[in-house]
Amino acid sequence: MTAASTWLLLTLAIPLLGALGVLAAHRHANTREAITLVSAAALFTAVVQVLLGFVAGRELTLELWPLFPGLPLLLKVEPLGLLFALLASGLWLVTSVYSIGYLRAKHEEHQTRFYLLFAIALFATVGLAFAGNLLTLFVFYELLTLSTYPLVTHVGNPQAMAGGRRYLGILLLSSIGLFLPAILWTLQVSGTLDFVPGGILSGHLDPQYAALLLALFVLGVGKAAVMPMHRWLPAAMVAPTPVSALLHAVAVVKAGVFTLTKVVIYIFGTGYLATIPAERLLVYLAGFTVIAASLVALRQDNLKRLLAYSTISQLSYIVLATLSLSPMAQIGAALHMLAHGFGKITLFFAAGAIYVAANKTQVSQLDGIGRRMPWTMAAFAIGALTMIGVPPTGGFISKWLIVAGAYSQDDYFVMAVIAASTALNALYFLPILKRAFFNPESIPPSRDHGEAPWPMRLALLITAGASLLLFVFHAPVIELEKSIVLVLP
């Protein structure tokens, strides 16, 4: 076993060991939190090492064990998965810092269970990112759903139960009812489930059925939240904010769009999909989701729900860009995973900080809060600008690539959707900023408050900074992701 594949195995082992450590240290809060932080840092290091090994040009494949005859659980490193694993592991570290501040300030119960399941969810995320075939991906996909369910229902009240029911119900309904048969259908016609550049279906599947199979994937991967499979995401907002931030703005939802991107690029192959006219219907569905979710977000008063609908809309950007089949837009989609990840986690961190410091959850309560929490609201502003896609944030670059890709293919539908949704994003984010910074405090606050505890502030400043840095340093990412679209046969 080479050094690089050892690191690859470690990316799975570290979160599991971390989970065991958290369990072992459940009586000692400080030790337990230290174990979480160390695991997160170690995981990030391991992923970086895998990245270095990959960049050095080494083929990184690791067969874990055969689950079915001829169908092993397989890890295989490729650029898209690397990017996703880097994003998830890096933000786990930041979120862990934030969680410590949040959970201690709110005196949450069952903190051990919280950190334990968080580590398992990260295990599932990393496994999903490095999955070498659809079977492996599905295994980790379902594990991610199950491990996050108790996090969504963490509070344990009837509201959490109802939210959790919708969360689990929609995610399992879509994955068992549509995703699993899509996988088996793929296996049945092509005889393999491996991710192969250029796809495995070309020549095996009658093109008239290909759009149907793609529809099964697009709707079956409920985590991508393409309408009408989106309703689990607002329901998941009953979770504590760190869960919403890392899992329901980054890990779980990105797992969805990541899966779809992998399916489009490595199972169907862009070249094969281009021969299927009905594929456009799914582009329209994604475009519809972008606009419709933004319209719903306009009418939300609850800040977290507003962010959830914004996420649904932004996820469909990625789906839209991937399905537009333009190579440049697909690179833009990969970059948008990163840009939206940084931006949205910042927004959730800010929402959580407001909740902890001011006990406010509604947009209408935010008048003048920018003066009491300047750091938090400045970070919120950067996150909002990323969502709208304005320089100097990473969101601008990714949107630019998507639009330029669509333009090169004369894809006016995609361009129109992006333009319209940019306007809508501005319409629901800018009023919040105006409220926070320019409106006077209308009602005297029930208690005098300043900023949230420092770990939370630190975390949201780091992610806001990352949003800005991505604007400047996007070239390496594009360089890395280029290969996913240039290996086409």
Place this chain on the structure above:
Amino acid sequence: MLQHLPILLVVIPLLAAPICSLLPPGRAPWLLATGVSWLALWIAVVLFMQVQQAGVIVYAIGGWPAPWGIEYRLDAVNALVQLLVTSIMAVVLPFAALSVERELDHDRLGLFYAVVLLLFAGLMGICATGDAFNVFVFLEIASLSSYALIAMGRDRRALTAAFRYLIMGTLGATFYLIGIGLLYALTGTLNMQDLAVRLPEVAATRTAHTAVAFVVVGLSLKLALFPLHLWLPNAYTYAPSAVTAVLAATATKVMVYVLLRFVFGIVGVQFSFGVLHLNQIFLVLAVLGVISASLVAINQTNVKRMLAYSSVAQLAYMILGVAMASVTGLTATLLHLFNHALMKGALFLAMGAIAYRIGNSDVASMRGLGRRMPWTMAAFVVAGLSLIGMPLTVGFVSKWYLILGALQLGWWPVVGIILGGSLLALVYIWRIVEIAYFQPNEDGVREEAPLALLLPMWALVIANLYFGIDTRLTIGAAESAARVLMGLGP
């Protein structure tokens, strides 16, 4: 000594049963029964490995060769079923010690274990024998003991449940006997191998058609194929907890085995599917069974009854694999036969532990159990996920093969039915999970079941995970058994 293992597997429990009834009540009968079950497990493992190597083991009883004497004939199919039954017995009997002491009168313990051993001997005999009439003999031994075991339930309704099962079960056994009698009249033999050779000559006769019909209906009654399942829910609900676990995990599975043996081994694919179109009947009944039993399970007020209806649906899955009449379909049937025993065994043991603490298995009594009995409820959740078919559990493995089998035939609506059944399982399992974890109980004391109950339960839960991850043994055995049944050689 080693060459007598096939018969010892039947004789040892059969001889131990009367001894058991004579032992003084207390721990002694239990010890004997448990010892027998472990010994039997060892024998079954040895036989299973021998069959893997040799292919077929033939044992002529009394040295009289077939077709004059009765032969025991072990191949990849029944060696697997024997391994399953002995494993379940070896796990459930340790569980029974505390559970049965709580649920039965003290002076009946000896009798109880004696009857359990009789049931065990009967099931082993059904599996091992290569003689169609001998199957009937052991079938009656196993059935009569299960009526008695169900009737020992604490609830008085156990008596009517047992009586109902007695009527239906006797009908089933009689149908089987009539069918075998007709075949004997036609062919002059009762040996399965012999029957398989001679039946094609007379297959065109109406008598042969009638005989097959009688046997198939009789067996369908015994294995609770929808709509002949009406005896099952009450029997499972009111039987003592350990008995429910044994019956759910073994008795119906053995009957599925007999059906497979009869349809594929004796009648043959050509006659049963090509001429009689049994596969179409199986297909329709299985589809109806999966959907209707799962739907009925959702609204039950008693968890054991809910799981019983779920069993009817899961048995229908197995018959669905039979209806596919392909190697993949039969592999799915055999995998599910094995895997479902692990799931339902674990679930019913969890219900046994809950009954031990709470005293009943009403849905309403499940409130707050997530706190009160965390390990038992965790076992329930994992086994429930297996029932739903989550990856890395055994349920996923059998669903995978079932769907693959349906896809190979282009049966898209059936794919939908299989997945629909999974989702309905999600509904009825999660209903219990939500009640146990989100509805608080007034006296929130932690009161976990004793270790003697937890260990067997978790042994089965871990088996659910282990065989969901390392599938070499189960898939390999199921696939070679399926090939034997299809007449393709192992």
